[in-house]
Amino acid sequence: MTGSETATNDARADEELAVHLDGITKRFPGVVANDDVDLRVERGSVHALLGENGAGKTTLMNVLYGLYEPTEGRVLVDGTERSFDRPRDAIDAGVGMIHQHFMLVETMTVAENIALGNEPRKWGGLAVDRGRIDREVRDLCDRYGFDVDLSATVAELSVGARQRVEILKALYRGADVLIFDEPTAVLTPQEVEDLYGVFEELTERGKTIVFITHKLGEAMHAADGVTVLRDGRAVASVEPAETTREELAELMVGREVLLEADSDPVETGDPVLSAANVTVEDDRGVEAVSGIDLEVRAGEVFGIAGVDGNGQSELIEAITGLRTPDGGTVRFDGEDVTDWSRRRRIEGGMAHVPEDRHEQGLVMPFDLVENAVLGSQRSARFARSGRIDWADVRDHAEDVIGTYDVRPPDADAHAESLSGGNQQKFVVGRELERDPELAVATHPTRGVDIGSTEFIHERLLDLRREGKAVLVVSSNLDEVQALSDRLAVIYEGEFVAVTDPDDVTEEELGLLMAGERPDERTQPARAGSADAGGER
Amino acid sequence: MIELPSRPGRRTLLVGLGAITAVWIAAGLAFPDSWAGALLSIAASPSTHTAMLRLAVPIALAAIGGIFAEKSGVINIGIEGLLIVSAFSAILVTFWLGAGESTLALSHHWWGFAVGVLVSTLFALLFAIVCIEFKADQIIAGLAVWLIALGLAPFASRIVFQSPNTAGVGRFENVTIPVLSELPVVGYLLFDTPPQVYIMLGAAVVGWYLLNRTAFGRWVVASGENPKALDTAGVDVRRVRYAAVLLSGVFAGLGGAGFALGQLGTFAGSGETAIGGRGFIAIATYLFANYHPIGALLGSFLFAGLESVQIQLQNLGYAVPTELIRTVPYVTVIVVLVFVGKTRLPEAAGESYDADED
Numbered sequence: 045m046t047g048s049e050t051a052t053n054d055a056r057a058d059e060e061l062a063v064h065l066d067g068i069t070k071r072f073p074g075v076v077a078n079d080d081v082d083l084r085v086e087r088g089s090v091h092a093l094l095g096e097n098g099a100g101k102t103t104l105m106n107v108l109y110g111l112y113e114p115t116e117g118r119v120l121v122d123g124t125e126r127s128f129d130r131p132r133d134a135i136d137a138g139v140g141m142i143h144q145h146f147m148l149v150e151t152m153t154v155a156e157n158i159a160l161g162n163e164p165r166k167w168g169g170l171a172v173d174r175g176r177i178d179r180e181v182r183d184l185c186d187r188y189g190f191d192v193d194l195s196a197t198v199a200e201l202s203v204g205a206r207q208r209v210e211i212l213k214a215l216y217r218g219a220d221v222l223i224f225d226e227p228t229a230v231l232t233p234q235e236v237e238d239l240y241g242v243f244e245e246l247t248e249r250g251k252t253i254v255f256i257t258h259k260l261g262e263a264m265h266a267a268d269g270v271t272v273l274r275d276g277r278a279v280a281s282v283e284p285a286e287t288t289r290e291e292l293a294e295l296m297v298g299r300e301v302l303l304e305a306d307s308d309p310v311e312t313g314d315p316v317l318s319a320a321n322v323t324v325e326d327d328r329g330v331e332a333v334s335g336i337d338l339e340v341r342a343g344e345v346f347g348i349a350g351v352d353g354n355g356q357s358e359l360i361e362a363i364t365g366l367r368t369p370d371g372g373t374v375r376f377d378g379e380d381v382t383d384w385s386r387r388r389r390i391e392g393g394m395a396h397v398p399e400d401r402h403e404q405g406l407v408m409p410f411d412l413v414e415n416a417v418l419g420s421q422r423s424a425r426f427a428r429s430g431r432i433d434w435a436d437v438r439d440h441a442e443d444v445i446g447t448y449d450v451r452p453p454d455a456d457a458h459a460e461s462l463s464g465g466n467q468q469k470f471v472v473g474r475e476l477e478r479d480p481e482l483a484v485a486t487h488p489t490r491g492v493d494i495g496s497t498e499f500i501h502e503r504l505l506d507l508r509r510e511g512k513a514v515l516v517v518s519s520n521l522d523e524v525q526a527l528s529d530r531l532a533v534i535y536e537g538e539f540v541a542v543t544d545p546d547d548v549t550e551e552e553l554g555l556l557m558a559g560e561r562p563d564e565r566t567q568p569a570r571a572g573s574a575d576a577g578g579e580r
Numbered sequence: 581m582i583e584l585p586s587r588p589g590r591r592t593l594l595v596g597l598g599a600i601t602a603v604w605i606a607a608g609l610a611f612p613d614s615w616a617g618a619l620l621s622i623a624a625s626p627s628t629h630t631a632m633l634r635l636a637v638p639i640a641l642a643a644i645g646g647i648f649a650e651k652s653g654v655i656n657i658g659i660e661g662l663l664i665v666s667a668f669s670a671i672l673v674t675f676w677l678g679a680g681e682s683t684l685a686l687s688h689h690w691w692g693f694a695v696g697v698l699v700s701t702l703f704a705l706l707f708a709i710v711c712i713e714f715k716a717d718q719i720i721a722g723l724a725v726w727l728i729a730l731g732l733a734p735f736a737s738r739i740v741f742q743s744p745n746t747a748g749v750g751r752f753e754n755v756t757i758p759v760l761s762e763l764p765v766v767g768y769l770l771f772d773t774p775p776q777v778y779i780m781l782g783a784a785v786v787g788w789y790l791l792n793r794t795a796f797g798r799w800v801v802a803s804g805e806n807p808k809a810l811d812t813a814g815v816d817v818r819r820v821r822y823a824a825v826l827l828s829g830v831f832a833g834l835g836g837a838g839f840a841l842g843q844l845g846t847f848a849g850s851g852e853t854a855i856g857g858r859g860f861i862a863i864a865t866y867l868f869a870n871y872h873p874i875g876a877l878l879g880s881f882l883f884a885g886l887e888s889v890q891i892q893l894q895n896l897g898y899a900v901p902t903e904l905i906r907t908v909p910y911v912t913v914i915v916v917l918v919f920v921g922k923t924r925l926p927e928a929a930g931e932s933y934d935a936d937e938d
Binding site for chain 2: 130131132135141143146147148149150151152156157160161162163165169170171172213
């Protein structure tokens with residue numbers, strides 16, 4: 045925050061609020077999701093709504109966006125009291141929402157998506173005025189410094205570009221207040237920086253931003269004001285400059301939190317997993333992994349950091365048996381498992397927390413009991429002469445739910461009815477409770493709140509203490525740095541460095557992830573040029 | 581992972597077909613008395629072409645209707661049933677109005693035509709309610725529409741005519757457009773033809789325009805690809821889907837009633853009925869055309885052309901089994917799907933949409 049901005053903030057203090065939620069209470073049968081919550085957001089500012097999964101952030105924003113009607117309380121936009129029955133009413137009042145899962149039609153063009161539902165007509169409504177859409181959207185792009193190809197189909201765009209299309213969609217509908225639901229959850233570190241730039245552009249032109257997050261760093265870095273929600277109550281409203289990460293974490297969780305996972309040195313044993321010269325092609329037949337060697341020993345956490353799409357997914361699939369490598373060997377517990385089926389690998393003691401819990405981790409329409417047995421459906425533990433003992437499976441599911449604090453604690457709930465963070469907790473629990481020799485976890489805490497993140501990290505470190513091998517892939521630098529005993533950085537299918545995580549700074553890691561080779565760096569350590577981190 | 585053989589692509593397929601056609605034409609010209617020669621003279625004869633256009637009517641119109649339903653996310657496999665009910669009710673109403681006489685005034689035919697379209701639309705409404713309101717499985721509901729129509733039409737026919745086959749009511753007369761009909765080739769094909777052919781040609785153009793140039797068309801596409809996106813954009817997904825399914829009923833009704841009154845002049849209700857699987861060929865046709873209305877029209881020419889050639893061959897004493905010709909559309913679709921692979925079902929096709937779900 046620069047001095048001039050602080051000055052303008054003070055000047056704004058007297059102006060009316062862009063958004064004022066006054067004493068909002070939202071009750072669902074048996075649950076109070078929001079309890080007398082106040083939220084005040086100044087015009088032209090960025091406001092973070094910080095809280096753990098299930099703290100009521102999304103419910104509160106759904107009230108503001110017209111998806112829910114509040115049980116009690118008032119919604120004021122620009123000083124005027126409003127009552128929204130549908131999102132359409134909120135849109136008309138200038139409130140736009142950028143959903144976490146983008147609401148875009150992949151087969152349609154950028155322009156068509158932006159105008160969807162608001163198409164300007166010509167010839168008495170008989171045709172869409174496509175010229176006018178193009179003109180209006182180009183104006184918006186010029187004004188906010190966006191660069192998107194209007195005639196490209198959305199399927200061709202990167203995740204970051206898709207988010208910009210969503211923002212344009214809201215702006216096209218005349219939104220002055222933009223609500224972002226966990227906007228950085230799917231972005232690469234570079235795209236996150238770009239998004240913060242977009243926030244600045246928007247607020248400079250008088251737009252107001254409210255974003256939902258459970259990441260402390262984001263709230264500290266990007267917001268002018270932070271409201272912390274816990275168990276449906278607003279527990280504090282602070283300015284980032286006047287607080288610390290530790291204080292925010294405590295407000296959020298309601299107790300003291302260890303932000304750094306504690307990993308004491310442990311004696312490492314024999315290699316459990318070793319890959320030699322592994323080459324893997326992706327679905328398009330392009331080489332995604334080019335001759336990677338890696339070794340994970342018993343009692344060791346091996347981390348792989350990298351920007352998504354640099355071959356880590358393919359490498360993990362080759363290791364876990366979901367994809368056949370095109371070259372090289374994978375050895376597990378001393379045996380060559382390159383040609384082993386997935387089932388044999390599971391039975392051999394390989395657990396896998398996949399990167400996409402929806403596609404690979406869970407069967408969404410199944411309940412948690414059924415999901416708990418996935419991967420163990422043939423194991424002697426649950427299968428008796430070809431039949432599954434469902435009572436045993438239920439016990440197991442309830443164990444996982446209890447141990448990993450999955451909410452709601454109901455084994456009969458369908459996987460799709462759980463929030464993303466709770467789905468993740470369940471998958472992690474199921475996999476780690478297999479008592480594996482090797483645990484492979486990709487983005488183990490993606491979408492999980494810090495309380496549960498702490499727990500998942502502890503469990504991974506427990507495995508390590510028990511002398512098991514752990515392989516963690518993450519694009520979250522804090523996470524891999526804190527957990528790993530050794531850390532590899534992957535870039536375009538190759539390891540550009542394998543180091544002790546304590547020997548590198550976050551900036552250096554950022555540069556490595558962006559493709560800079562260690563030997564190319566002129567200044568070896570602590571270069572300190574944070575601005576260059578990930579800019580390339 | 582299973583390795584698929586590499587796809588030869590659309591171009592290779594077209595080149596291959598072109599080569600076979602060229603060999604056939606060359607052989608036909610060189611040996612006019614051979615099989616190839618007979619086939620060539622049939623394929624070149626004007627009567628084959630006029631028959632092709634008329635036989636294409638139910639296929640093309642049902643396909644265009646099916647495109648709208650499926651693009652919106654509702655797979656209307658019951659389109660065969662819509663053809664049956666519209667064909668039968670068109671004949672029945674025309675018969676009632678004309679008190680059984682076979683030489684009727686044109687207006688009675690048009691009344692029958694209108695009722696045929698209406699009945700098809702009502703059946704489509706029923707299907708839409710079951711699929712959209714009650715979230716029934718679309719394939720099962722579609723099969724039900726077909727089976728109900730397959731039983732209902734001959735049953736009603738037995739009550740009225742004491743036979744599964746109705747009495748004859750006469751056919752639409754050709755509408756000849758002055759001057760244009762004098763043009764060579766296109767003249768007799770496109771401008772001296774019964775009304776249902778004009779309707780088919782017009783419907784293909786209107787269908788394409790509606791789908792690609794209007795806001796409604798964009799909503800239909802969005803509803804089939806990502807209904808949630810359409811919902812959050814403030815458009816009611818259910819209403820879009822209702823409209824699209826009703827539209828499929830209207831188009832199929834135009835096809836069924838037009839075919840019955842313009843081509844058949846009667847309705848045979850025994851066995852597969854006079855429609856004889858043309859609704860299923862329509863589904864194959866729009867998949868073959870990758871949901872493009874004009875492409876579906878051209879595809880229907882291909883399949884109707886084959887049928888027309890087969891009829892002519894039979895007239896000349898060559899016995900080509902109808903059943904074999906009937907398999908051609910389905911084989912073509914499989915070949916196209918496997919080797920060209922351009923057809924892609926809408927992402928949300930077959931799934932009911934629940935606005936309250938997160």
